Amino acid sequence: MQVGINMGDLAGGQPAMLDIEELLATRLLVQGNSGSGKSHLLRRLLEQSAEWVQQVIIDPEGDFVTLSEKYGHLVVDGERSEGELAGIASRIRKHRVSCVLSLEGLDIDDQMRAAAIFLNAMFEAEHEFWYPVLVVVDEAQMFAPSAGGEVAEDARKMSLGAMTNLMCRGRKRGLAGVIATQRLAKLAKNVAAEASNFLMGRTFLDIDMARAADLLGMDRRQAEMFRDLKRGNFVGLGPALSRRPLPIAIGDVETRARSSSPKLMPMPEAVADVEDLIFTPDPDELTRPVVRRSRPAPRPTTDILAELSQATAEAAAQGDTQAALSEGARPEASEAHAERARRIADVLETILADSGSGYRTDAALYQDFLVRSRMARITGSPMSLADFRRQVAVVRTGVDEETAAGEAWAQALGLADRVSEDLQGVFLMIAKAAIKSESCPSDARIARAYGTHSARRARRLLGYFEEQELIIVHADPFGKRIVGIPELEAETAPGAADAPDEDAPDENAGRAQAAE
Template identity: 65%
Template sequence: MTVAIDMGMSNKGSAAQLDLEELLATRLLVQGNSGSGKSHLLRRLLEQSANWVQQCIIDPEGDFVTLAEKFGHVVVEADRSEHELTRIAGRIRQHRVSVVLNLEGLEADAQMRCAAAFLGGLFDAERDYWYPMLVVVDEAQLFAPAAAGEVSDEARKLSLGAMTNLMCRGRKRGLAGVIATQRLAKLAKNVAAEASNFLMGRTFLDIDMARAGDLLGMDKRSTEMFRDLERGHFIALGPALARRPLNIAIGPVETQARSTSPKLMPLPEARGEDAADLIFTPGADEDIRAPIRRAPQPAPRPTADILAQLSAPPPPELGRTGLFPEIDEKEREDAITTVLGEILEDPEASYRSVAVLYQDFLVRCRIRRVPGAPPDLADFKRRFAVARAGVDTGTEQSALWQQALALAQTLSDDLQGVFLVLARAAVTGQPCPSDATLARAYGSHSTGRARRVLTHFEERDLIVLREDFSGNRIAAFPDLACETGPGDPNAPAMGDGRAAAE
């Protein structure tokens, strides 16, 4: 089915139409300096396609919340936990509701984390809910920066990873990315390069014009045209728009943003003494507070005094007592184990991404006041894999289990949990876990993936699989000199290894 979205008029006098079905398969990049009409273009696209496709808008400034009044979009305020945002995103895909994620009022670091969690929830939805969805990200350079800025490296990596998944791998999951940016030079190249459709607006900086020209296949002389574009005019190119660069003027919209461009207004008529009274006389309802007076800055110390202090010998130590009390390592480990157990009690924990699980882990550690610095992401992955295996205290301290942990370290992070669930069954002599149980440990509902993981283990000579006369599976570990008991590979999932052991 072909749906033509009316975007306005072309310079040839014909209607400028956008093929919505082609857009869902090829994605769109919009670029224009502030005041070029970029937000107006996005609003036109959203309004014209609202009745045809589910929409999600990542809105850092709260400009698109007005779509809710006329087109029924649900506004999701971002002042929630990242775990809650991920859950909401999953339900959005399930029920096919158009939403606006309002990030207004949050710091840049928090905006990136919330957007990453929300996009991750859309991306990790069940296959049954992979319906077509238009995902519009305004000010995309904030969420996929080309270089590190003032935000933390962790937030930048989470946000950039989510944006890369949207643009590179989202198509197979029904997600069509539409990203808009003021500065192409500030947008990560691997995110921008995945778009096949382009709408380039007014641009003045040479570096941005060069990037736009590269994407459109234009020479340097031709890129000068971007400086001459009027407000609301864009150069369109792509399979969903035009096969050759086409100048189009975006049509009118039905809704308006809450923030508008500044307009000139006449000054008030009060002049002279009246104006002075307005400034120096407090109003009746004005909160009068004492002015804050800053202490005078101390005189700078001479350089010679600073050098003399640095070269002087340190004072004798009065004792070795530190400023902070020493941390009881056993208490800390017990608290971390308790937090991991709480996470594993959630039946949906196995199907959430590692980044979301780690954020949940950090929040729970703060709530329980776990002393010391929390484990980093790599240490958390290792601890979570061991906790998921669910070994008892006696088995955990055995030399055989320590050898199994050493073998697991030779595998990638996503495979360690599956290997340890198998190894626990072999070390304790329990039946071989079913395909569904192994798939759950892998974080998937697909039993086919679990069987492929077992094949991978066999190819690396970590296990040897065989069947008894009843068709039950047995997994032998040559390096551990032990094997599991017979187990039905088609049995339902038993939960995480910890739950199964209990």
């Protein structure tokens, strides 16, 4: 069914029609400096298409929550646990409810994580729920930056991966990305390149004008026109809009954002006692509590290891406990906790047994874990992504129970907290080899533990650990590498840095098996 919505007026006064069905297949990129009217354009698009297609808006500033008043969009507060967000996103797809994910009040790192979890959960929905959805992402340069900045690296990777999935692979799952950005130069190229429809607004920087002109197929000399565009005026091109660039004046909207552009207003009359007014605090100011938002501290790795090993320990002691206690006196709560921990350990073991799990992102593994946990009927609140990462890091080391119970391993877990979550698995693998005097892992083995094929990156990781004064790297007389950990008073046996990773999955065999 072909549905056209009116986005405004063309230069000759004719209506500027946008084909929604074509937009679902070809995606849209909106670009314009702050104040050019991007949010107004998105609001017009959402209002005009609300009755035709399900909508999900990733809203970093809370501007689009007012759509709920007239169009019934469900407002989802981003200040929720990761498990809650993933569950809500799955149900949003299942029941075809339009919603606004409001990230207002979160810092940039938490906004990126929340958006990534929500988008990934929508992306991983069951095939039967692949209904068409218009996914609008405002300020897309925040969620798909072209380069790393001051944000945490794990948050940047999660968010960029989710945005890439939305724009590159979302079409077959019914997800149609509509992304708006202030600057094309700040937006990751692999995300921007997947859009086939463009609406370019007022832009002043030469590099952004040149990229906008290239995307619209215009001559570089025509790029100057983007400086002269008025607010709310855009140049559109694409199969859902027009086969050649056309100027469009965006029409009026029925709802308004809670925030608005600043307007001049008269200054108040001068007050005689202005110094007393400013420097004298109100009585309630001294008793007003100061509210500061802060992220909860991550659970210590030692607690997570204890939870992992608890199921095994309790299972081993179950026979003795059953003989010592009567049937009615058995601690049911402890038994239920042990059963839950055992199920979690089984799900983790199943996921990590996959030959390709070493090269999948933590976010993808986490979504797989949540789905399998629901299938296994694991009750209780799901663990957070940070806890999941730590558990995976410990399990991947393959540490045995005897080593895990030792003082050296507990100390190694404490040292691992000095590095970021994505590096803890690599450090713990090296620490285990040092504690047990095993051969030093090769570059290929270290690279796989980090989720990459690059041996050069593996060597950089060792250099980083050495800079953090966690390890010392040296060689034996035959040139084989040895890694020592001074605080553990342990070091690995010599190992060849260029040795192949014998435990790595055979990709050719995997492809052959898939073909069969």
